[in-house]
Amino acid sequence: MQPIFGRRQAMALGAGAMAAAAMPARAAIPIAEVPPLRFAGERGARLRVLRPAKYIDPDEAIFNANTRRFTEATGIEVRVDYVNWPDMPVQVAVAANTGQGPDVIIGFGADAHIYADKLLELTDLADYLGAKYGGWYDLAKVYGRKWQGTAWMGLPMGGTTGPVVYRASWVKEAGFDRIPNDLNEFLRLCQGLKRIGHPCGFALSHAPGDAPGYANWLLWSHGGSLVDEEGKIALDQPSTLRALEYSRAMQETMIAGTMGWSGVSNNRAFIGGEVGLTQNGVSVYYALKTAQDAAQNAIAADTDHAEMPYGLATKAPETALTLTGMVPRYTRAPNAAKEYLRFMMEADQYDPWLTGCLGYWSQPLKAYGESAVWSSDPKLAVYRSAMDTPFYEGYRGPITPAAGAVAENWVLVDMFARVATGASSPADSLREAVRAARRWYR
Incomplete structure (x- = not known):
């Protein structure tokens, strides 16, 4: 199913361009009217993004297309580095412990807890997205927020489960x-x-x-x-x-x-x-x-x-193996990094990614449960609520490095x-x- 720290290595299972072309028509995502949020990128900012490698081709193809749209909209150049899943924990640990590396880390669920003291708080961004897109599912709140707190240290972007x-x-x-x-x-x-x-x-x-x-x-x-x-x-x-x-x-x-x-x-x-x-x-x-x-x-x-x-x-x-976006404290472009995460989670970018992957990374925000992908094929329905679960790595206790070590x-x-x-x-x-x-x- 799913989850857990470090999954399988990337394997090409289809043609990303074909999948994107075959995506169902966009549904009317229920979007609430909330005050707009933008983070003005630092002058001359460039971003390096680290994330797990694709497991199905559209994951990377559409993610890259959305990243190009971000550059076109902001002028901020972005390089995305894809790492095999089993290697991600090491890459994240090296960046966190050396204080240098990517400006945006899209790691796995528990990373935001393990490295909380090395990350920028994202509460303003998480609150904005939650208000606009129907609120966060339980698993997103467990992984994104400090344990039994309200401060967001990570921004869950989707989870893959295993029925x-x-x-x-x-x-x-x-x-x-x-x-x-x-x-x-x-x-x-x-x-x-x-x-x-x-x-x-x-x-x-x-x-x-x-x-x-x-x-x-x-x-x-x-x-x-x-x-x-x-x-x-x-x-x-x-x-x-x-x-x-x-x-x-x-x-x-x-x-x-x-x-x-x-x-x-x-x-x-x-x-x-x-x-x-x-x-x-x-x-x-x-x-x-x-x-x-x-x-x-x-x-x-x-x-x-x-x-x-x-x-x-x-x-x-x-549970669901969850992608969690994080911004390290060491980055010289914190606003550009936060703006990148915001841009990637907005409907114009997020829904094509969700849909093109046939819901492989199920949504953390409830409004995306109305995406057309979930009505396009009844066989996908079981994946719709992947992140609506009380189960997580380290269940029933606090998420700590110990929980990660036991899993690894x-x-x-x-x-x-x-x-x-x-x-x-x-x-x-x-x-x-x-x-x-x-x-x-x-």
């Missing part, structure tokens, strides 16, 4: 008309898919994005969490043991080799017809739908999406992998995970 991606005809052949919301029934569905020769596949390898997304779902759907509201480790609970047992049962239903999957393996397995069900962003469907190949278009017609089963959660236990060191993923492969008992694996988490949570 169930499945072949409808094979799910029906396995005896189900839809994806069940009950965990036991979901397991029974996956057992049925394996029985008919179309198994499921979920990563518990060190695959950025996919493996943390699956591990988090296992934990959250059973009522567990890494920490409690105070930030104290809360893994050592019966709920975690139940999730570990469930992961072992799920592993028995999967295609062989998932423990060695990379970030693109589930995409290739699904597109190649090797699996009938996985968990992923919109990129799989985008690749199939825009392919210049009738066979892949036929797979797209049989592909659908659904929320991951809730289990004990009251909402889909998924695969503590939860490895906890489940040891049990799923039979290398460890649930109790032993849980104890090891608690010990590992305590290295950062003190």
